[in-house]
Amino acid sequence: MTSDPNIEAVRSSSGPLSMRWTQGLSDAEIPLEIHDLTVAYHHKPVLYGVDLAIPPGKLIGVIGPNGAGKSTLIKSIMGLLPTDSGWVRLFGKPNKKNLGRVGYVPQRESVDWDFPVNVMDVVMMGRYGKLGLFRRPGKKDRSIAAACLEKVHMMPFADRQIANLSGGQQQRVFLARALAQESDLYLMDEPFAGVDAATESSIIDLLHTLRKEGKTILVVHHDLPTARNYFDMLILLNMRVVDFGPTKEVFTYEKLQKTYGGRLTILSEVADAVRQTKA
Amino acid sequence: MQVQAGRIGEITEITAWDQALRFFSFKDPALRYALAGAILLGLNCGLLGSFLVVRKLSLVGDTISHAVLPGVAAGFLWNMEKDPLAIFVGATMAGLLGSFMVSRLTATTKLKEDTALGMVLAGFFGLGICLVTMIQRLPTGNKSGIDKFLFGQAASLGGSDIYLMASVAFLTFGLVWIFYKELLTVSFDAGFAHCVKIPVSWFHHGFMLLLAFSVVIALQAVGVVLVSAMLITPAATAYLMTDRLHRMVFFACLAGMLAGAMGAFFSFLGHQLPTGPFMVLSAAALFVFAFFLAPRHGIILRWWARRSRSGRVRRENTLKAVFHALEQDGFRREGVTFMTLSKLRRQTLEETETASQELRQAGFATLPPGEKAVYLTPEGMRRAQTIVRNHRLWELYLTDAANYPPDHVHDDAEEIEHVLGEDLVRQLERQLNFADHDPHGKPIPTPEQMVSLHGQDKSASTGSLGYAKPS
Ligand SMILES: Nc1ncnc2c1ncn2[C@@H]1O[C@H](COP(=O)(O)OP(=O)(O)OP(=O)(O)O)[C@@H](O)[C@H]1O
Numbered sequence: 001m002t003s004d005p006n007i008e009a010v011r012s013s014s015g016p017l018s019m020r021w022t023q024g025l026s027d028a029e030i031p032l033e034i035h036d037l038t039v040a041y042h043h044k045p046v047l048y049g050v051d052l053a054i055p056p057g058k059l060i061g062v063i064g065p066n067g068a069g070k071s072t073l074i075k076s077i078m079g080l081l082p083t084d085s086g087w088v089r090l091f092g093k094p095n096k097k098n099l100g101r102v103g104y105v106p107q108r109e110s111v112d113w114d115f116p117v118n119v120m121d122v123v124m125m126g127r128y129g130k131l132g133l134f135r136r137p138g139k140k141d142r143s144i145a146a147a148c149l150e151k152v153h154m155m156p157f158a159d160r161q162i163a164n165l166s167g168g169q170q171q172r173v174f175l176a177r178a179l180a181q182e183s184d185l186y187l188m189d190e191p192f193a194g195v196d197a198a199t200e201s202s203i204i205d206l207l208h209t210l211r212k213e214g215k216t217i218l219v220v221h222h223d224l225p226t227a228r229n230y231f232d233m234l235i236l237l238n239m240r241v242v243d244f245g246p247t248k249e250v251f252t253y254e255k256l257q258k259t260y261g262g263r264l265t266i267l268s269e270v271a272d273a274v275r276q277t278k279a
Numbered sequence: 280m281q282v283q284a285g286r287i288g289e290i291t292e293i294t295a296w297d298q299a300l301r302f303f304s305f306k307d308p309a310l311r312y313a314l315a316g317a318i319l320l321g322l323n324c325g326l327l328g329s330f331l332v333v334r335k336l337s338l339v340g341d342t343i344s345h346a347v348l349p350g351v352a353a354g355f356l357w358n359m360e361k362d363p364l365a366i367f368v369g370a371t372m373a374g375l376l377g378s379f380m381v382s383r384l385t386a387t388t389k390l391k392e393d394t395a396l397g398m399v400l401a402g403f404f405g406l407g408i409c410l411v412t413m414i415q416r417l418p419t420g421n422k423s424g425i426d427k428f429l430f431g432q433a434a435s436l437g438g439s440d441i442y443l444m445a446s447v448a449f450l451t452f453g454l455v456w457i458f459y460k461e462l463l464t465v466s467f468d469a470g471f472a473h474c475v476k477i478p479v480s481w482f483h484h485g486f487m488l489l490l491a492f493s494v495v496i497a498l499q500a501v502g503v504v505l506v507s508a509m510l511i512t513p514a515a516t517a518y519l520m521t522d523r524l525h526r527m528v529f530f531a532c533l534a535g536m537l538a539g540a541m542g543a544f545f546s547f548l549g550h551q552l553p554t555g556p557f558m559v560l561s562a563a564a565l566f567v568f569a570f571f572l573a574p575r576h577g578i579i580l581r582w583w584a585r586r587s588r589s590g591r592v593r594r595e596n597t598l599k600a601v602f603h604a605l606e607q608d609g610f611r612r613e614g615v616t617f618m619t620l621s622k623l624r625r626q627t628l629e630e631t632e633t634a635s636q637e638l639r640q641a642g643f644a645t646l647p648p649g650e651k652a653v654y655l656t657p658e659g660m661r662r663a664q665t666i667v668r669n670h671r672l673w674e675l676y677l678t679d680a681a682n683y684p685p686d687h688v689h690d691d692a693e694e695i696e697h698v699l700g701e702d703l704v705r706q707l708e709r710q711l712n713f714a715d716h717d718p719h720g721k722p723i724p725t726p727e728q729m730v731s732l733h734g735q736d737k738s739a740s741t742g743s744l745g746y747a748k749p750s
């Protein structure tokens with residue numbers, strides 16, 4: 001792996017916090033590394049000086065209040081947004097060169113569910129990265145797509161138009177599409193939104209299986225009490241990275257208060273959660 | 280007076296008929312060009328319009344089509360004649376400039392897209408009208424044809440126009456064919472398309488370029504004012520017909536080509552009336568057709584489905600009442616009189632008779648003349664048992680598994696019995712350990728019993744249908 005000397009220089013100067021969890025790993029082994037990332041909408045920064053380096057094989061939660069920039073972070077990891085400064089590297093290469101190793105679950109509201117496609121069509125989109133331009137999906141792609149649908153228990157709905165699904169089922173279709181990408185790093189924006197408890201736990205099982213296969217999964221999550229149980233590591237985000245580390249170390253009253261900035265309802269929730277941890 | 284009116288009518292009728300014959304003989308070369316052009320533009324508009332509609336970009340088509348007018352005028356001014364290539368280039372550039380301005384306006388100001396589209400559309404169109412008026416007032420040059428760009432005149436198409444139209448249609452068709460999966464992904468979820476390494480912005484710009492081409496080749500036949508309707512209406516028609524994009528594109532092309540041909544025909548029939556309005560009206564007529572008749576989304580079929588569902592529920596309720604009457608008698612008798620039935624259903628005698636007629640029409644019962652009674656056919660008996668069985672299973676489920684008090688479950692079961700599918704019934708059975716009595720102590724008919732309930736009576740009956748039809 002050849003690295004840009006400039007980037008090398010910047011990296012060695014970056015703070016110890018960002019590199020703490022990836023020490024001793026080679027560049028190509030680090031699924032995601034972000035340095036000094038600043039993203040602004042209309043000159044108003046939404047992410048500011050974000051530094052992160054994520055170790056492989058972990059299930060990582062991204063938490064923060066509404067408008068903290070969680071979706072923006074996910075999108076800029078994929079290079080979907082113009083950045084004001086900084087860079088993002090995936091497995092040691094600039095993000096745009098290594099998108100093939102990323103699976104993506106967007107926020108459910110980001111698409112029009114009346115679009116004339118059925119469940120299988122959507123999951124098949126996950127295969128297009130491997131197919132490239134010009135080639136059409138073949139037998140192998142169809143069987144992979146079917147297997148992915150099976151994993152999220154949606155095979156009986158394969159022929160259904162996507163508008164005729166419940167919110168949780170739509171979410172599972174997105175998940176199956178990401179699985180069909182057969183990636184090494186998964187970025188998921190609120191995959192549990194509008195999903196019932198049973199589905200949520202079956203999705204979590206699925207994520208644990210992925211992690212066992214050595215995949216790295218970054219999940220934007222909204223529910224604090226469950227965040228504590230679900231994730232190996234947490235990124236606390238509010239425009240900046242407030243903290244990043246193993247859930248045990250990061251999920252504390254002070255740090256969450258710093259992230260959520262004294263919002264009462266959430267804080268009492270946090271206090272409950274913390275009390276439960278201690279009990 | 281009357282004679283004259285009659286004659287006028289006759290004359291127009293004959294000419295219209297003659298015109299129609301002339302149309303279908305395809306001898307007139309101008310007519311052949313017009314028809315070919317209309318069909319090509321319909322195909323092209325259907326192909327691209329589908330993607331516009333599903334991406335909710337309908338207004339973009341409208342804006343590009345209005346924005347091309349100053350370009351048409353500029354192309355005309357280039358060498359003061361109707362040179363297809365110069366007009367094509369000018370119009371395409373104007374269209375692209377318009378869409379570029381819209382995207383800059385939305386990116387750099389806080390104006391929303393609809394506002395930007397509206398402004399650019401009106402501004403370019405105003406400029407175009409000024410230029411066209413100016414050209415018409417010029418003393419020199421051959422200015423025939425420029426006015427045709429407003430409302431369209433398929434008959435003014437020449438060989439080179441058709442050549443150009445065919446090339447663009449071929450290009451569009453080929454690109455949509457080759458890049459269908461990329462277009463689908465970009466249209467549905469651009470962020471994900473980026474993630475699977477589809478060059479989203481290339482596709483976006485390429486699409487806009489093709490759209491500008493298509494608008495421009497359609498101009499002469501449909502006119503600037505109405506060309507966006509040819510983009511949107513066939514695609515909207517197709518959107519009602521199906522739930523899959525590839526079928527939608529196919530139907531949109533069909534509808535577009537049909538509307539184009541129909542427009543050319545009617546305009547020909549009316550002695551060279553402008554083609555644009557006729558094409559758009561034909562497209563709208565097809566839309567109305569789909570609105571009423573399309574599978575699933577058409578309102579007639581939806582109404583029919585609802586109607587037949589309510590008819591089914593009514594029939595099943597009658598069947599159930601007949602079954603209850605028979606059950607009360609311990610299945611000793613075969614028929615149920617209208618009187619008994621009307622008491623049980625709390626209906627008037629006439630209502631009961633009508634309901635029984637419905638059963639007969641559905642093949643569930645016979646009504647022997649002069650008897651004023653209902654006899655179930657084997658088919659009817661089976662259905663009645665299934666319904667009663669569903670009802671009782673559901674009641675049992677509600678009381679046993681969901682802990683409802685027994686006196687609360689009847690109304691609920693009344694609704695649900697008609698919609699329980701076989702899978703659900705199987706599940707209920709399993710959950711209830713194949714119970715055989717409902718919460719009120721009545722037996723739940725089982726599939727094995729279904730036809731044998733009347734076994735004891737069967738020997739006595741003479742008809743081939745056993746209990747159905749006394750001789
Ligand atoms: N397209 C956009 N144009 C302008 N501002 C935007 C845009 N998208 C997001 N923002 C702003 O950027 C900020 C961060 O948005 P983002 O969607 O990343 O938040 P989030 O953490 O995902 O919030 P949520 O929990 O509600 O999903 C918000 O203040 C939002 O208003």
Ligand SMILES: [Mg+2]
Nearest residue numbers: 070071072107
């Ligand atoms: Mg978000």
